[in-house]
Amino acid sequence: MNWLFLKGLARSQGHWDRQPAVFMDRVPGARVHTIDLPGVGEAVERLAPWKVAGLVADLRERWLELKQQPGVDDTSPWSILGISLGGMISMEWTASHPTDFERSVIITSSAGNLSPPWKRLLPSVGPKYMRAFLAKDAKDREGHSLAVTTNELAQRDELIELFVEVAKTHALRPSVVIRQLLAATRWRAPKTLPIPTLFLGSMADGMVHPSCTPALATRFTAPSRMHETAGHEIPHDDPFWIADQVAEWL
Secondary structure: OEEEEEOOOOOOHHHOOOHHHHHHHHOOOOEEEEOOOOOOHHHOOOOOOOOHHHHHHHHHHHHHHHOOOOOOOOOOOEEEEEEOHHHHHHHHHHHHOOOOOOOEEEEOOOOOOOOOHHHHOOOOHHHHHHHHHHOOOHHHHHHHHHHHHOOOHHHHHHHHHHHHHHHHHOOOOHHHHHHHHHHHHHOOOOOOOOOOEEEEEEOOOOOOOOOHHHHHHHHOOOOEEEEOOOOOOHHHHOHHHHHHHHHHHO
Protein backbone atom coordinates (compact mmCIF):
# COMPACT_ATOMS: atom_id res chain seq x y z
CA MET A 1 0.00 0.00 0.00
CA ASN A 2 1.16 3.54 -0.79
CA TRP A 3 1.21 5.98 2.12
CA LEU A 4 1.24 9.77 1.85
CA PHE A 5 2.87 11.44 4.88
CA LEU A 6 2.02 15.05 5.81
CA LYS A 7 4.04 17.06 8.33
CA GLY A 8 2.69 19.77 10.64
CA LEU A 9 3.28 23.40 11.47
CA ALA A 10 6.46 24.94 10.01
CA ARG A 11 7.89 21.52 9.13
CA SER A 12 8.94 20.04 5.79
CA GLN A 13 9.35 16.49 4.54
CA GLY A 14 13.02 16.83 5.54
CA HIS A 15 11.86 16.80 9.17
CA TRP A 16 10.41 13.28 9.10
CA ASP A 17 13.73 11.89 10.40
CA ARG A 18 13.60 8.08 10.84
CA GLN A 19 9.83 7.61 10.60
CA PRO A 20 9.43 6.74 6.87
CA ALA A 21 12.20 4.12 6.94
CA VAL A 22 10.96 2.57 10.20
CA PHE A 23 7.39 2.59 8.89
CA MET A 24 8.31 0.76 5.68
CA ASP A 25 10.37 -1.74 7.66
CA ARG A 26 7.58 -2.57 10.15
CA VAL A 27 4.34 -2.09 8.21
CA PRO A 28 4.04 -4.91 5.65
CA GLY A 29 3.92 -3.71 2.05
CA ALA A 30 4.10 -0.01 2.96
CA ARG A 31 5.66 2.44 0.50
CA VAL A 32 5.98 5.93 1.97
CA HIS A 33 5.77 9.11 -0.10
CA THR A 34 6.23 12.58 1.39
CA ILE A 35 5.06 15.94 0.12
CA ASP A 36 5.58 19.46 1.46
CA LEU A 37 2.82 21.81 2.53
CA PRO A 38 2.66 24.96 0.34
CA GLY A 39 5.21 27.57 1.40
CA VAL A 40 7.46 24.95 3.02
CA GLY A 41 10.48 22.92 1.87
CA GLU A 42 10.39 22.05 -1.82
CA ALA A 43 7.08 23.95 -2.10
CA VAL A 44 8.56 27.14 -0.61
CA GLU A 45 7.51 29.26 -3.62
CA ARG A 46 3.86 28.24 -3.39
CA LEU A 47 1.38 30.48 -1.58
CA ALA A 48 0.40 29.18 1.86
CA PRO A 49 -3.44 29.30 2.12
CA TRP A 50 -5.25 30.72 5.17
CA LYS A 51 -7.60 27.73 5.40
CA VAL A 52 -7.13 23.99 5.73
CA ALA A 53 -9.42 23.47 2.72
CA GLY A 54 -6.99 25.57 0.68
CA LEU A 55 -4.08 23.45 1.88
CA VAL A 56 -5.96 20.34 0.78
CA ALA A 57 -6.59 21.77 -2.70
CA ASP A 58 -2.91 22.61 -3.19
CA LEU A 59 -1.64 19.29 -1.86
CA ARG A 60 -4.16 17.22 -3.81
CA GLU A 61 -3.12 18.87 -7.06
CA ARG A 62 0.51 17.89 -6.46
CA TRP A 63 -0.41 14.43 -5.13
CA LEU A 64 -2.22 13.66 -8.39
CA GLU A 65 0.98 14.62 -10.22
CA LEU A 66 3.06 12.50 -7.83
CA LYS A 67 0.95 9.46 -8.63
CA GLN A 68 1.99 9.72 -12.29
CA GLN A 69 5.72 9.90 -11.64
CA PRO A 70 7.99 7.04 -12.78
CA GLY A 71 8.58 4.49 -10.05
CA VAL A 72 5.29 5.18 -8.25
CA ASP A 73 3.07 2.09 -8.28
CA ASP A 74 -0.35 3.69 -8.54
CA THR A 75 -2.02 0.31 -9.05
CA SER A 76 -1.64 -0.15 -5.30
CA PRO A 77 -4.16 1.66 -3.02
CA TRP A 78 -3.24 4.79 -1.07
CA SER A 79 -3.59 5.71 2.59
CA ILE A 80 -2.65 8.94 4.37
CA LEU A 81 -0.84 9.76 7.62
CA GLY A 82 -0.67 13.26 9.06
CA ILE A 83 0.68 14.78 12.26
CA SER A 84 -0.73 17.86 14.01
CA LEU A 85 -1.68 20.35 11.24
CA GLY A 86 -0.99 17.52 8.80
CA GLY A 87 -3.64 15.50 10.65
CA MET A 88 -6.20 18.30 10.20
CA ILE A 89 -5.39 18.39 6.50
CA SER A 90 -5.75 14.60 6.30
CA MET A 91 -9.20 14.67 7.93
CA GLU A 92 -10.38 17.52 5.72
CA TRP A 93 -9.02 15.75 2.65
CA THR A 94 -10.66 12.39 3.33
CA ALA A 95 -13.96 14.07 4.20
CA SER A 96 -14.03 16.08 0.96
CA HIS A 97 -12.52 13.42 -1.34
CA PRO A 98 -13.63 10.10 0.16
CA THR A 99 -12.30 7.88 -2.65
CA ASP A 100 -8.70 9.18 -2.64
CA PHE A 101 -7.52 7.06 0.30
CA GLU A 102 -8.45 3.73 1.87
CA ARG A 103 -7.29 4.50 5.43
CA SER A 104 -5.91 7.36 7.48
CA VAL A 105 -3.75 7.75 10.58
CA ILE A 106 -3.93 10.99 12.58
CA ILE A 107 -1.18 11.82 15.10
CA THR A 108 -1.40 14.42 17.93
CA SER A 109 -4.03 16.53 16.18
CA SER A 110 -7.06 18.53 17.35
CA ALA A 111 -10.14 20.45 16.19
CA GLY A 112 -11.61 23.81 17.19
CA ASN A 113 -15.14 22.43 17.64
CA LEU A 114 -13.99 19.58 19.90
CA SER A 115 -11.32 21.09 22.15
CA PRO A 116 -10.89 24.62 23.60
CA PRO A 117 -7.98 26.82 22.44
CA TRP A 118 -6.02 26.32 25.68
CA LYS A 119 -6.00 22.57 25.05
CA ARG A 120 -5.23 22.78 21.32
CA LEU A 121 -2.11 24.77 22.23
CA LEU A 122 -1.09 24.60 25.87
CA PRO A 123 -0.56 28.08 27.43
CA SER A 124 2.97 27.17 28.52
CA VAL A 125 3.98 26.72 24.88
CA GLY A 126 3.46 30.34 23.84
CA PRO A 127 6.62 31.90 25.34
CA LYS A 128 8.75 28.95 24.21
CA TYR A 129 7.57 29.15 20.62
CA MET A 130 7.98 32.92 20.64
CA ARG A 131 11.65 32.41 21.52
CA ALA A 132 11.97 29.95 18.64
CA PHE A 133 10.13 32.32 16.28
CA LEU A 134 12.39 35.26 17.16
CA ALA A 135 15.69 33.33 17.25
CA LYS A 136 18.27 34.62 14.78
CA ASP A 137 20.40 31.50 14.88
CA ALA A 138 19.06 28.27 13.34
CA LYS A 139 20.58 26.11 16.07
CA ASP A 140 18.89 28.16 18.80
CA ARG A 141 15.61 28.13 16.90
CA GLU A 142 15.63 24.35 16.54
CA GLY A 143 16.65 23.92 20.17
CA HIS A 144 13.70 26.00 21.40
CA SER A 145 11.31 24.26 19.02
CA LEU A 146 12.37 20.72 19.87
CA ALA A 147 12.22 21.51 23.59
CA VAL A 148 8.48 21.97 23.04
CA THR A 149 7.80 19.03 20.73
CA THR A 150 10.13 16.24 21.91
CA ASN A 151 10.75 14.47 25.21
CA GLU A 152 13.55 12.11 24.18
CA LEU A 153 16.67 14.01 25.27
CA ALA A 154 19.08 11.41 23.88
CA GLN A 155 17.97 12.22 20.32
CA ARG A 156 17.63 16.00 20.63
CA ASP A 157 21.19 17.13 19.85
CA GLU A 158 21.28 14.90 16.78
CA LEU A 159 17.94 16.27 15.61
CA ILE A 160 19.07 19.86 16.09
CA GLU A 161 22.08 19.28 13.84
CA LEU A 162 19.93 17.50 11.24
CA PHE A 163 17.32 20.25 11.16
CA VAL A 164 19.92 23.03 10.98
CA GLU A 165 21.07 21.38 7.75
CA VAL A 166 17.47 21.25 6.50
CA ALA A 167 17.09 24.96 7.23
CA LYS A 168 20.13 25.77 5.08
CA THR A 169 18.39 24.56 1.94
CA HIS A 170 14.79 25.57 2.73
CA ALA A 171 14.41 28.76 4.75
CA LEU A 172 10.93 29.28 6.23
CA ARG A 173 9.20 32.65 5.90
CA PRO A 174 7.47 33.93 9.07
CA SER A 175 4.36 34.76 6.98
CA VAL A 176 3.94 31.06 6.17
CA VAL A 177 3.98 30.12 9.87
CA ILE A 178 1.34 32.78 10.59
CA ARG A 179 -0.88 31.53 7.76
CA GLN A 180 -0.54 27.94 8.95
CA LEU A 181 -1.39 28.95 12.52
CA LEU A 182 -4.51 30.75 11.33
CA ALA A 183 -5.56 27.77 9.24
CA ALA A 184 -5.10 25.40 12.18
CA THR A 185 -6.86 27.72 14.65
CA ARG A 186 -9.91 28.11 12.42
CA TRP A 187 -10.27 24.46 11.45
CA ARG A 188 -13.32 22.50 12.55
CA ALA A 189 -13.70 18.73 12.35
CA PRO A 190 -16.27 17.37 9.87
CA LYS A 191 -19.26 15.40 11.10
CA THR A 192 -17.96 12.10 9.78
CA LEU A 193 -14.92 10.51 8.17
CA PRO A 194 -15.67 8.13 5.30
CA ILE A 195 -12.73 5.76 5.76
CA PRO A 196 -11.25 3.75 8.67
CA THR A 197 -9.08 6.06 10.77
CA LEU A 198 -6.65 5.46 13.64
CA PHE A 199 -5.89 8.26 16.11
CA LEU A 200 -2.55 8.30 17.92
CA GLY A 201 -1.54 10.64 20.75
CA SER A 202 0.67 10.86 23.81
CA MET A 203 -0.09 11.27 27.48
CA ALA A 204 3.11 13.35 27.81
CA ASP A 205 2.45 15.73 24.89
CA GLY A 206 3.81 19.11 26.00
CA MET A 207 2.24 21.08 23.15
CA VAL A 208 -1.32 19.77 22.72
CA HIS A 209 -3.38 18.44 25.61
CA PRO A 210 -3.61 14.61 25.56
CA SER A 211 -7.44 14.80 25.65
CA CYS A 212 -7.54 16.17 22.09
CA THR A 213 -6.81 12.78 20.52
CA PRO A 214 -9.60 10.87 22.36
CA ALA A 215 -11.97 13.75 21.54
CA LEU A 216 -11.36 13.20 17.83
CA ALA A 217 -11.66 9.43 18.18
CA THR A 218 -14.99 9.80 20.00
CA ARG A 219 -16.27 12.18 17.34
CA PHE A 220 -15.66 9.62 14.60
CA THR A 221 -16.21 6.43 16.64
CA ALA A 222 -12.66 5.43 15.78
CA PRO A 223 -9.87 3.67 17.72
CA SER A 224 -7.26 5.72 19.56
CA ARG A 225 -4.00 4.71 21.20
CA MET A 226 -1.86 6.77 23.54
CA HIS A 227 1.91 6.68 24.04
CA GLU A 228 2.95 7.03 27.67
CA THR A 229 6.10 9.17 27.45
CA ALA A 230 6.65 10.65 23.96
CA GLY A 231 6.32 14.32 23.17
CA HIS A 232 4.11 15.95 20.54
CA GLU A 233 6.46 14.71 17.82
CA ILE A 234 6.04 11.00 18.47
CA PRO A 235 7.77 10.25 15.12
CA HIS A 236 10.99 11.66 16.61
CA ASP A 237 10.68 10.17 20.09
CA ASP A 238 9.40 6.71 19.14
CA PRO A 239 8.90 6.00 15.41
CA PHE A 240 8.81 2.27 16.16
CA TRP A 241 5.69 2.67 18.31
CA ILE A 242 3.82 4.45 15.53
CA ALA A 243 4.76 1.81 12.96
CA ASP A 244 3.78 -1.02 15.31
CA GLN A 245 0.43 0.57 16.17
CA VAL A 246 -0.41 0.97 12.49
CA ALA A 247 0.73 -2.55 11.62
CA GLU A 248 -1.40 -4.01 14.41
CA TRP A 249 -4.41 -1.90 13.41
CA LEU A 250 -4.13 -2.99 9.77
